[in-house]
Amino acid sequence: MRLSAFVRMRLITHNMLTSHVKGVKNGYPLVIKAEDIKEQETDFNPDFISRMITRIEWPALTKAMEMIGHTDQLPEEVPKDYETNNDFLKQAHHALMEIEVITGSLTCPESGREFPIANGIPNMLLNEDEV
Amino acid sequence: NMSKNRPESRAPPDIFYDQKEAQKYTSNSRMIDIQTEMSERAIELLNLPEDTPCMLLDVGCGSGLSGECLTEQGHIWIGMDISSAMLDVAREREVEGDVVLSDAGQGVSFRPGTFDGVISISALQWLCNADKKYHNPVKRLYKFFSTLYAAMKHGSRAVFQQLYPESPQQLELITTQAIRSGFGGGVVVDFPNSTKAKKIFLCLFCGVASPTLPKALGTEEEAKKKRQIKYVKEREQRGSDKRNKSIKKSRDWIIEKKERRKRQGKEVSINTKYTGRKRKPRF
Ligand SMILES: C[S@@+](CC[C@H](N)C(=O)[O-])C[C@H]1O[C@@H](n2cnc3c(N)ncnc32)[C@H](O)[C@@H]1O
Numbered sequence: 388m389r390l391s392a393f394v395r396m397r398l399i400t401h402n403m404l405t406s407h408v409k410g411v412k413n414g415y416p417l418v419i420k421a422e423d424i425k426e427q428e429t430d431f432n433p434d435f436i437s438r439m440i441t442r443i444e445w446p447a448l449t450k451a452m453e454m455i456g457h458t459d460q461l462p463e464e465v466p467k468d469y470e471t472n473n474d475f476l477k478q479a480h481h482a483l484m485e486i487e488v489i490t491g492s493l494t495c496p497e498s499g500r501e502f503p504i505a506n507g508i509p510n511m512l513l514n515e516d517e518v
Numbered sequence: 519n520m521s522k523n524r525p526e527s528r529a530p531p532d533i534f535y536d537q538k539e540a541q542k543y544t545s546n547s548r549m550i551d552i553q554t555e556m557s558e559r560a561i562e563l564l565n566l567p568e569d570t571p572c573m574l575l576d577v578g579c580g581s582g583l584s585g586e587c588l589t590e591q592g593h594i595w596i597g598m599d600i601s602s603a604m605l606d607v608a609r610e611r612e613v614e615g616d617v618v619l620s621d622a623g624q625g626v627s628f629r630p631g632t633f634d635g636v637i638s639i640s641a642l643q644w645l646c647n648a649d650k651k652y653h654n655p656v657k658r659l660y661k662f663f664s665t666l667y668a669a670m671k672h673g674s675r676a677v678f679q680q681l682y683p684e685s686p687q688q689l690e691l692i693t694t695q696a697i698r699s700g701f702g703g704g705v706v707v708d709f710p711n712s713t714k715a716k717k718i719f720l721c722l723f724c725g726v727a728s729p730t731l732p733k734a735l736g737t738e739e740e741a742k743k744k745r746q747i748k749y750v751k752e753r754e755q756r757g758s759d760k761r762n763k764s765i766k767k768s769r770d771w772i773i774e775k776k777e778r779r780k781r782q783g784k785e786v787s788i789n790t791k792y793t794g795r796k797r798k799p800r801f
Contacts (some may be wrong), residue, residue: 400596400616404578407627407665415629435571435594442632508605510537511598511620511627514650518661 392394394486395487396505402483404509406495406502408517414495416447417502423490434502436476436483440469443483452482461500461517520734530649535601541627543581543607550583556639556717557584560677561591562645563706563721564635572634575620575669578641580604588637589614599642613708623658625665630683636676642720645681659692663699672725677700679719689720694724767795 401437405412449461461482469479493502495511500517503510525534542549566572574591576585579597581604588595595615605617620627624647643660646655666676674797678692693724696703701722710713 393583397616399594403596403628403632404618405627405629407625414627417526432571435573438571439573444612444629474524492537506609507616508602509618511618512600513621513624515650 389395394429395490396504396509397484398448398460399439399443399483401451401488401493402448404493406493406498406500407511408495408500408513410484411497412494414497414518416444417493418496419451419488419491419493421455421488421491424455425489425502426430426485427487428482431477431480433476434478436480437485438482440465440479446494448479448482448490452474452486455486457482457486457487458476503516519620523744524643526644527648530647530738531644532602535604535605537603540581540603540607541718543583543604544611553639556679557587557637559586559641559717560584560679560719563677563719564637564675566593568634573632575625575626575628575633575636575666576615577636577638577666578644578758579608579617580641582608582611582615582617584637584639584782585613586611594627598626603629604605621652622662625661626669627665628669630668631671633674635674636666636670637680638676640680642678642692643688643769655691656695658733659695660698663696663764667724668699672722674724675703676722676724677719678722679717689718692720696720700724702726 401417401419404417406417408414409423424446446466449463452458452461461478462475466475469475487507488504491505494500495502528534543553544550564574574588574593574595576588576595576597578586579595579599582597585595585597585608595604596621597608597613597615597617599608599617600619604617605619607616619703622641645659647653648655651738659686663791670676677735693705701724703722706721708719709716
């Protein structure tokens with residue numbers, strides 16, 4: 388099978404995804420295990436990033452970076468002036484849009500259910516008894 | 519019965535959309551054109567803020583034809599689909615969005631308030647089937663709509679295309695569960711009087727009380743009238759919007775095109791009451 392670098396799970400998607408296994412109250416954030424990670428430059432769109440900041444769970448993003456072995460790259464907290472702070476927006480852009488998990492898994496923090504990631508595609512399909 | 523010929527009545531989506539079917543989405547130009555045209559219209563109906571890159575969800579993103587339209591308009595998107603063969607094609611096409619293998623009937627597993635808008639092209643009708651013994655369409659639709667509602671920003675819209683006009687029961691099944699999940703909104707019918715060009719879009723509003731909730735469809739006549747009123751309203755609104763573009767191949771679209779050609783100094787035929795009408799086949 389041909390592998391393209393384009394379909395992947397970026398950290399922005401991880402930041403939005405939750406576990407929806409039956410009975411789980413707080414399936415967030417999913418624990419990342421990454422076997423294969425890529426970094427790929429994408430166009431920096433400060434408007435988009437700054438719009439997204441209020442929607443992003445920042446602690447989950449810094450934790451995700453840690454889990455995949457990128458430490459010391461992000462500030463602990465979103466700076467007050469984030470809308471105009473270009474350096475910060477660039478850092479956030481890199482973390483959210485340019486780091487991609489190709490192979491690995493996502494684990495529900497509550498139930499321990501593992502969702503595999505293969506070829507950059509997380510498999511979130513549930514079994515009959517998990518719905 | 520026409521429904522026998524529809525793909526949804528033949529096999530579950532993850533089986534129907536196998537490699538062979540998925541390949542059509544890269545090779546069949548008619549298929550691509552249709553998907554693209556419907557996607558563009560759906561995006562238009564989302565009424566997104568101008569010049570603002572948005573975060574969107576594509577339900578049943580498949581090979582990513584609809585997603586590519588979102589990318590073209592400067593948006594970021596996440597796609598979900600139940601068929602891994604279709605997602606493989608998305609990968610081959612090198613789409614820009616991230617995609618997730620998941621079943622809409624099991625719910626949308628994204629955090630509250632994530633999306634500025636949602637589109638779904640030719641996918642929703644699949645949820646009306648009971649493909650597995652334990653499938654209950656009502657429950658699956660409710661699960662889908664209620665979790666979708668939660669994942670959307672208040673004030674945003676979800677636009678679903680291709681609900682078969684011939685099946686009012688299906689439309690009612692869908693809208694009932696959407697309303698139960700908190701959505702308001704209604705049906706927009708493009709070209710209601712043309713069998714070929716007729717397109718139905720279900721426009722759902724999240725967190726917006728709408729006075730025109732689509733109730734159960736009455737008689738066919740009444741339903742037709744209702745749809746037409748909505749259609750006319752919609753056209754009036756669209757007529758006043760900035761871009762002022764008409765639906766492709768419509769009478770207005772043809773007249774506009776003629777105007778453009780005239781301005782360019784080209785020869786055009788005069789407009790008559792037949793302009794933009796479907797011609798009868800000749801033998
Ligand atoms: C006609 S295709 C549309 C493809 C896509 N919109 C495009 O433009 O390429 C319908 C898609 O809906 C997907 N689908 C059907 N049932 C689904 C479900 N329950 N959950 C998620 N996707 C589903 C199918 O796998 C298929 O890819």
